[in-house]
Amino acid sequence: MHELSIAVSLIEAAVEAAANEAGTVRTVHLRLGALSGVIAEALESAYQLARVGTPLERAELMIQPVPVVVRCRGCRTERELPMLDALWCPACGAAEEVVQGRELEIAALELET
Amino acid sequence: MVTTRIVEVRRQVLKQNDTVARELRQAFAEAGVTVISLVSSPGAGKTRFLEETLTRLRPSHAVAALVGDLATDHDAQRLSRSGAPVRQIVTGTVCHLEAAMIRDALRGWDWQELDFLFIENVGNLVCPASFDLGESQRAVLFSVTEGEDKPLKYPTIFNTADVAIITKIDLVGAAEFDRLAARQAVHRVRPGMTILEISAKTGEGMEQWLEYLVDHHERRAEGKT
Numbered sequence: 377m378h379e380l381s382i383a384v385s386l387i388e389a390a391v392e393a394a395a396n397e398a399g400t401v402r403t404v405h406l407r408l409g410a411l412s413g414v415i416a417e418a419l420e421s422a423y424q425l426a427r428v429g430t431p432l433e434r435a436e437l438m439i440q441p442v443p444v445v446v447r448c449r450g451c452r453t454e455r456e457l458p459m460l461d462a463l464w465c466p467a468c469g470a471a472e473e474v475v476q477g478r479e480l481e482i483a484a485l486e487l488e489t
Numbered sequence: 490m491v492t493t494r495i496v497e498v499r500r501q502v503l504k505q506n507d508t509v510a511r512e513l514r515q516a517f518a519e520a521g522v523t524v525i526s527l528v529s530s531p532g533a534g535k536t537r538f539l540e541e542t543l544t545r546l547r548p549s550h551a552v553a554a555l556v557g558d559l560a561t562d563h564d565a566q567r568l569s570r571s572g573a574p575v576r577q578i579v580t581g582t583v584c585h586l587e588a589a590m591i592r593d594a595l596r597g598w599d600w601q602e603l604d605f606l607f608i609e610n611v612g613n614l615v616c617p618a619s620f621d622l623g624e625s626q627r628a629v630l631f632s633v634t635e636g637e638d639k640p641l642k643y644p645t646i647f648n649t650a651d652v653a654i655i656t657k658i659d660l661v662g663a664a665e666f667d668r669l670a671a672r673q674a675v676h677r678v679r680p681g682m683t684i685l686e687i688s689a690k691t692g693e694g695m696e697q698w699l700e701y702l703v704d705h706h707e708r709r710a711e712g713k714t
């Protein structure tokens with residue numbers, strides 16, 4: 377269950393980001409890539425546990441899923457994939473690399489004053 | 490009156506880990522230490538493979554290992570049979586190693602004198618994927634008994650690894666393992682990745698693995714990677 381340590385890091389990062397802002401954090405918006413290695417449901421329940429006793433005790437977590445995007449090393453064409461498989465460009469056959477889908481980042485904070 | 494506003498932040502959740510990992514990577518590079526991390530499922534033969542690696546490298550290179558495990562067990566003890574210095578990191582309930590654990594485990598150690606430092610991660614293919622440890626190469630291992638489609642089940646870790654190692658290749662016949670299908674599966678999720686087939690038991694493939702390591706180490710020393 378690495379989601380718990382991720383939830384703890386998430387709260388620390390959000391508290392740090394909110395330190396310069398006036399108001400109370402109501403919602404944390406998280407961008408979560410399909411390749412982040414983190415499962416959204418597991419992170420949500422870990423977050424419920426981890427927020428207790430922190431400044432985010434009453435803040436909600438909103439997870440925005442980020443799909444996988446790969447780019448061809450040959451012709452540079454990009455395409456979205458449901459999962460990581462067959463990373464060969466359909467157009468030219470060259471190998472593809474991941475350009476999106478590893479995100480594990482706080483996108484925004486919703487604050488109440 | 491209550492007002493709400495949205496502030497954009499764009500902050501990496503694992504920023505702290507990434508920062509420590511970056512510092513470690515820089516320190517390793519300056520000291521000329523090549524750091525290789527090993528990830529696998531339990532039972533892939535990772536400890537046996539590492540023991541064999543340490544034993545074979547030790548006559549020519551200064552080597553050491555850090556072993557991550559949920560609880561104290563015999564892995565570290567077993568690895569020290571190779572004669573190389575070994576330290577264990579007990580992770581408790583945490584199913585992966587983090588960069589700060591590596592930094593702390595290295596305190597009071599003359600690791601700067603090393604050529605190679607191996608980091609054996611906790612045995613699973615999910616949790617370690619998110620945590621950069623400052624390593625220069627990440628090796629992902631799976632054994633012929635785990636099936637050819639292992640990479641397709643864990644594409645994230647295979648895609649972030651630098652080299653795939655198929656272990657227990659001596660059992661290829663008994664396990665009815667299709668080598669070609671396995672190589673294709675690796676390349677489906679990580680086109681062009683180096684694949685080595687080894688048996689720590691018979692020694693098959695160990696020479697190629699050592700060549701791979703030494704070549705990587707020397708190229709790093711020359712500043713080519």
Ligand SMILES: [Zn+2]
Pocket residue numbers: 448449450451452453465466467468469470
């Ligand atoms: Zn292409």
